[in-house]
Amino acid sequence: xxxxxxxxxxxxxxxxxxxxxxxxxxxxxxxxxxxxxxxxxxxxxxxxxxxxxxxxxxxxxxxxxxxxxxxxxxxxxxxxxxxxxxxxxxxxxxxxxxxxxxxxxxxxxxxxxxxxxxxxxxxxxxxxxxxxxxxxxxxxxxxxxxxxxxxxxxxxxxxxxxxxxxxxxxxxxxxxxxxxxxxxxxxxxxxxxxxxxxxxxxxxxxxxxxxxxxxxxxxxxxxxxxxxxxxxxxxxxxxxxxxxxxxxxxxxxxxxxxxxxxxxxxxxxxxxxxxxxxxxxxxxxxxxxxxxxxxxxxxxxxxxxxxxxxxxxxxxxxxxxxxxxxxxxxxxxxxxxxxxxxxxxxxxxxxxxxxxxxxxxxxxxxxxxxxxxxxxxxxxxxxxxxxxxxxxxxxxxxxxxxxxxxxxxxxxxxxxxxxxxxxxxxxxxxxxxxxxxxxxxxxxxxxxxxxxxxxxxxxxxxxxxxxxxxxxxxxxxxxxxxxxxxxxxxxxxxxxxxxxxxxxxxxxxxxxxxxxxxxxxxxxxxxxxxxxxxxxxxxxxxxxxxxxxxxxxxxxxxxxxxxxxxxxxxxxxxxxxxxxxxxxxxxxxxxxxxxxxxxxxxxxxxxxxxxxxxxxxxxxxxxxxxxxxxxxxxxxxxxxxxxxxxxxxxxxxxxxxxxxxxxxxxxxxxxxxxxxxxxxxxxxxxxxxxxxxxxxxxxxxxxxxxxxxxxxxxxxxxxxxxxxxxxxxxxxxxxxxxxxxxxxxxxxxxxxxxxxxxxxxxxxxxxxxxxxxxxxxxxxxxxxxxxxxxxxxxxxxxxxxxxxxxxxxxxxxxxxxxxxxxxxxxxxxxxxxxxxxxxxxxxxxxxxxxxxxxxxxxxxxxxxxxxxxxxxxxxxxxxxxxxxxxxxxxxxxxxxxxxxxxxxxxxxxxxxxxxxxxxxxxxxxxxxxxxxxxxxxxxx
Numbered sequence: 058x059x060x061x062x063x064x065x066x067x068x069x070x071x072x073x074x075x076x077x078x079x080x081x082x083x084x085x086x087x088x089x090x091x092x093x094x095x096x097x098x099x100x101x102x103x104x105x106x107x108x109x110x111x112x113x114x115x116x117x118x119x120x121x122x123x124x125x126x127x128x129x130x131x132x133x134x135x136x137x138x139x140x141x142x143x144x145x146x147x148x149x150x151x152x153x154x155x156x157x158x159x160x161x162x163x164x165x166x167x168x169x170x171x172x173x174x175x176x177x178x179x180x181x182x183x184x185x186x187x188x189x190x191x192x193x194x195x196x197x198x199x200x201x202x203x204x205x206x207x208x209x210x211x212x213x214x215x216x217x218x219x220x221x222x223x224x225x226x227x228x229x230x231x232x233x234x235x236x237x238x239x240x241x242x243x244x245x246x247x248x249x250x251x252x253x254x255x256x257x258x259x260x261x262x263x264x265x266x267x268x269x270x271x272x273x274x275x276x277x278x279x280x281x282x283x284x285x286x287x288x289x290x291x292x293x294x295x296x297x298x299x300x301x302x303x304x305x306x307x308x309x310x311x312x313x314x315x316x317x318x319x320x321x322x323x324x325x326x327x328x329x330x331x332x333x334x335x336x337x338x339x340x341x342x343x344x345x346x347x348x349x350x351x352x353x354x355x356x357x358x359x360x361x362x363x364x365x366x367x368x369x370x371x372x373x374x375x376x377x378x379x380x381x382x383x384x385x386x387x388x389x390x391x392x393x394x395x396x397x398x399x400x401x402x403x404x405x406x407x408x409x410x411x412x413x414x415x416x417x418x419x420x421x422x423x424x425x426x427x428x429x430x431x432x433x434x435x436x437x438x439x440x441x442x443x444x445x446x447x448x449x450x451x452x453x454x455x456x457x458x459x460x461x462x463x464x465x466x467x468x469x470x471x472x473x474x475x476x477x478x479x480x481x482x483x484x485x486x487x488x489x490x491x492x493x494x495x496x497x498x499x500x501x502x503x504x505x506x507x508x509x510x511x512x513x514x515x516x517x518x519x520x521x522x523x524x525x526x527x528x529x530x531x532x533x534x535x536x537x538x539x540x541x542x543x544x545x546x547x548x549x550x551x552x553x554x555x556x557x558x559x560x561x562x563x564x565x566x567x568x569x570x571x572x573x574x575x576x577x578x579x580x581x582x583x584x585x586x587x588x589x590x591x592x593x594x595x596x597x598x599x600x601x602x603x604x605x606x607x608x609x610x611x612x613x614x615x616x617x618x619x620x621x622x623x624x625x626x627x628x629x630x631x632x633x634x635x636x637x638x639x640x641x642x643x644x645x646x647x648x649x650x651x652x653x654x655x656x657x658x659x660x661x662x663x664x665x666x667x668x669x670x671x672x673x674x675x676x677x678x679x680x681x682x683x684x685x686x687x688x689x690x691x692x693x694x695x696x697x698x699x700x701x702x703x704x705x706x707x708x709x710x711x712x713x714x715x716x717x718x719x720x721x722x723x724x725x726x727x728x729x730x731x732x733x734x735x736x737x738x739x740x741x742x743x744x745x746x747x748x749x750x751x752x753x754x755x756x757x758x759x760x761x762x763x764x765x766x767x768x769x770x771x772x773x774x775x776x777x778x779x780x781x782x783x784x785x786x787x788x789x790x791x792x793x794x795x796x797x798x799x800x801x802x803x804x805x806x807x808x809x810x811x812x813x814x815x816x817x818x819x820x821x822x823x824x825x826x827x828x829x830x831x832x833x834x835x836x837x838x839x840x841x842x843x844x845x846x847x848x849x850x851x852x853x854x855x856x857x858x859x860x861x862x863x864x865x866x867x868x869x870x871x872x873x874x875x876x877x878x879x880x881x882x883x884x885x886x887x888x889x890x891x892x893x894x895x896x897x898x899x900x901x902x903x904x905x906x907x908x909x910x911x912x913x914x915x916x917x918x919x920x921x922x923x924x925x926x927x928x929x930x931x932x933x934x935x936x937x938x939x940x941x942x943x944x945x946x947x948x949x950x951x952x953x954x955x956x957x958x959x960x961x962x963x964x965x966x967x968x969x970x971x972x973x974x975x976x977x978x979x980x981x982x983x984x985x986x987x988x989x990x991x992x993x994x995x996x997x
Contacts, residue, residue, distance in 0.1 A: 078335045087351060162205075198225065204231075238278075295336050296337070297336075426449070458475050466486050533545070603655060603680075650662050677925070701716045752774065819857060933978050
């Protein structure tokens with residue numbers, strides 16, 4: 058069967074003629090040297106040009122990465138070798154290397170050496186640790202030396218290809234070649250070593266249009282590959298795949314099987330002649346240089362052919378060699394993510410190139426797939442159990458040797474006990490098949506599931522399935538697509554009932570699957586452990602999914618592939634492309650606990666909790682929190698921060714207070730203060746704000762609750778802490794104007810202090826104006842002189858005298874509590890100056906009344922007779938004369954002048970209180986509006 062390799066183009070970048078290419082081992086970069094004298098570095102993931110170097114005006118025929126030094130090295134037709142730092146783009150070194158065009162440069166894998174070949178027919182060795190000294194020159198070719206290659210199995214030897222039609226093998230330190238291989242009829246353009254297995258092979262290509270395979274130990278040509286219609290410019294063995302790739306001036310790339318030498322595939326990208334090829338060890342990437350640009354290809358799948366059974370035994374394939382190891386024999390304690398030191402044993406060989414290797418569910422058998430064939434081996438002795446042709450192979454989850462193969466896109470066969478029991482042809486093109494509790498067959502944009510017994514349709518699901526993963530008990534299945542995955546529940550009883558009645562064979566049973574969850578992540582590899590779905594994703598994270606909850610176990614630093622889970626060690630095991638194996642701890646008790654919680658079985662979860670290690674309690678607490686079980690999360694959590702957040706959310710103020718006292722965190726105190734305020738617990742809020750030194754919050758509490766004592770302490774503390782605004786407002790609310798003015802002057806706010814004093818403490822204005830002048834003189838003397846002092850310019854300060862009187866009058870007025878606001882809110886509208894003026898007029902009127910009263914008393918003493926009989930007849934009553942202008946005092950003072958005998962009261966009477974009120978209002982309205990009182994009419 059032919060070798061089946063998917064070929065995916067990763068990059069196609071057009072440019073001038075590309076003479077050489079190289080791939081960076083760690084960055085996604087491909088290096089291309091051009092015929093126009095430039096060197097480009099392309100990012101094959103983003104399709105962007107990363108860096109560009111202008112080396113010369115002549116062709117640059119060769120360029121290589123030296124990653125140890127972060128350099129690129131180039132050779133060109135100006136006979137120079139140039140070295141650049143590819144990070145800084147700084148030129149490190151350039152020197153004349155040959156007397157003709159430099160054709161090829163290779164870098165030694167371990168030594169600080171560079172080999173170069175030229176049209177001057179020489180090969181030179183350079184040592185960069187010795188300032189690029191030419192330490193050795195190799196002579197022997199009689200024409201241009203076109204290509205060099207260092208033997209990966211013996212780095213003390215290298216080979217060269219020349220237009221003199223020969224291939225020579227050399228040794229470092231030897232002046233003459235070890236031997237020469239001859240067989241091409243025209244000049245040899247390329248030569249490369251086989252790096253895998255034990256075959257001592259070389260591959261070469263020449264202008265005779267042939268590709269030849271050589272055994273350099275027997276010094277013989279093993280095979281000649283014919284197929285190109287023009288000169289073969291480049292040929293090489295792929296380091297990971299069993300293929301030979303050749304490029305020719307006929308514009309094609311040809312892929313040959315390295316074992317059968319059969320032509321597998323021909324690629325033509327329409328970019329004219331092929332000049333260069335490069336492969337990277339440990340990768341399936343291939344870079345090619347054409348007349349019109351650079352192409353990067355990915356051949357086959359990069360996932361290593363490896364499988365692990367439930368006991369920890371791993372079987373893996375390196376090319377055609379099968380090896381085994383056991384993760385339970387790892388030496389010493391290894392941290393999560395560290396490489397396991399495991400002893401490797403040879404198990405046998407495989408007749409086909411293994412592209413997929415997989416244990417069956419019980420671990421007794423292993424299938425190897427590749428080259429369009431499959432072979433089933435026993436896992437222990439590696440004996441051939443069965444074989445056949447297949448594009449794909451999948452196991453059922455029964456463990457009884459039941460499996461299915463996709464023989465073609467239109468035929469699927471089912472086997473039981475390694476014997477064919479059924480074959481069927483789907484009504485659509487079968488693009489892939491999936492094993493598990495049901496047999497899955499993918500169409501163009503859907504997947505159909507069939508039962509294993511009679512291949513009857515169970516259900517068609519409209520999703521472009523990339524992979525299907527079944528749980529061990531067959532109750533859950535994960536269907537992955539290009540950018541997401543779906544977790545479904547498989548309803549066995551509904552399926553059995555459907556099949557027994559022979560239901561709809563076009564769509565299947567609607568009750569067969571129930572969608573549980575959908576996640577927007579691209580899954581690379583995956584496995585089920587109980588009800589827990591473990592997977593690696595496209596951004597190199599190792600995650601597990603329980604229900605709708607996704608937890609990241611680790612961030613991986615490279616592509617890793619999941620092998621499986623071993624319950625005895627509580628570890629997940631993963632492998633990379635270089636067959637390095639690492640482990641990560643995942644306790645099964647945690648998975649069982651989370652599963653019980655998701656099922657709502659909290660009693661079962663409580664029984665499992667004591668078995669969970671303390672170091673994983675916080676993870677459980679976060680899981681419970683996300684599931685809405687905050688009270689249980691609070692009981693489980695050991696993380697004070699998380700515990701505090703949960704206590705705040707649950708309103709557990711005492712727990713939050715205890716945590717805050719231990720943590721002494723400003724953020725926690727503030728958060729708890731807000732919660733206490735919301736619960737109207739002002740004492741607790743005050744304590745929290747004091748500990749948080751939140752003076753603004755304290756100001757809010759003290760001013761809202763009318764706490765004068767607290768306000769005084771706050772004013773002092775805020776001043777000491779430099780919170781001058783809070784201190785000022787506190788003093789202002791307390792009526793401590795002196796303190797307010799001190800705060801302003803101490804902070805350099807003298808102008809504001811002066812204006813404040815003008816309004817509330819006018820007696821302080823002169824002193825503050827002097828300070829203002831002194832401060833302003835340092836900036837502008839004229840401005841300082843223009844400031845007016847009220848003691849000097851009283852005409853500029855109207856009502857200043859009244860303001861001073863008001864200050865003295867109201868200075869000792871006590872503060873009213875906030876509870877009296879409704880009674881005293883009218884005070885906000887009071888005009889103190891007018892009040893003081895009114896008080897001043899009242900004082901003058903009372904003084905005048907007192908003087909008049911004294912005069913009247915004196916007059917009465919003179920006119921009064923010695924006895925009542927001598928008194929003259931009494932006049933008419935005084936009250937009727939002009940009662941509307943009499944003051945209450947005047948009426949009272951006139952009472953003794955009235956005779957003793959009864960006098961008939963006049964019909965119209967005047968209330969003394971009303972008269973007094975009218976008089977007081979008239980006095981307050983000012984001198985102009987005060988009625989004139991005629992003393993003669995009031996007192997006769």
